[in-house]
Amino acid sequence: MKLFSRLMEKVLHWSEHPHATWYLGGLSFAESSFFPIPPDVMLIPMALRRPQCAWTFATITTVTSVLGGIFGYFIGLFAFELVEPLIRQAGYGPKYQEVRAWFDTWGIWVVFLAGFSPIPYKLFTLTAGALAMSFLPFVLASLIGRGARFYLVAGLMKMGGARMEAVIHRYIDRLGWIVIAAAIVVFLVYGV
Secondary structure, three states: OOHHHHHHHHHHHHHOOOOHHHHHHHHHHHHHHOOOOOOHHHHHHHHHHOHHHHHHHHHHHHHHHHHHHHHHHHHHHHHHHHHHHHHHHOOOHHHHHHHHHHHHHHOHHHHHHHHHOOOOHHHHHHHHHHOOOOHHHHHHHHHHHHHHHHHHHHHHHHHHHHHHHHHHHHHHHHHHHHHHHHHHHHHHHHOO
16 A cells, blocks of 8 residues: 555655745644644655755754744743643643653753654643743753754755655655554553
């Protein structure tokens, strides 16, 4: 089944749209505070199709992601009482408590790690605000973590170029189904 190949083609097409950089910025902002789809979905094809702009795309993704993280931080700081019931209804109550414990243990480092990793960053931005974490260290950790991630992704796509695109096309369906299977296993085992 070529489901992921078709999706890849659609995203590659979107990445060539005249307003693609705006979409990338909007997606990056939204993902850091409330939206579930990571900006890598747009960054990767855009950097593949226009490698000469890869660093620009990484900068746009980083800056707008950090701005979205700041928005999430302020939601946590000023409106957490309104958001907390939604977190619990969505089944993220235990995960939120776990994230709070990570903040108690690792402090600012958890923001850096969440910014770099594929862990949902928005939960960390809301929690940082809810815990009234110092703002400047939060922004710096976000900037370094998110920047490292997005510049790494853009750099790999820029270096790989057409070869990387061919490899992605060749394995996208297998990788897509492996990720789906892994997500199902994680959900069944951990209830996350």
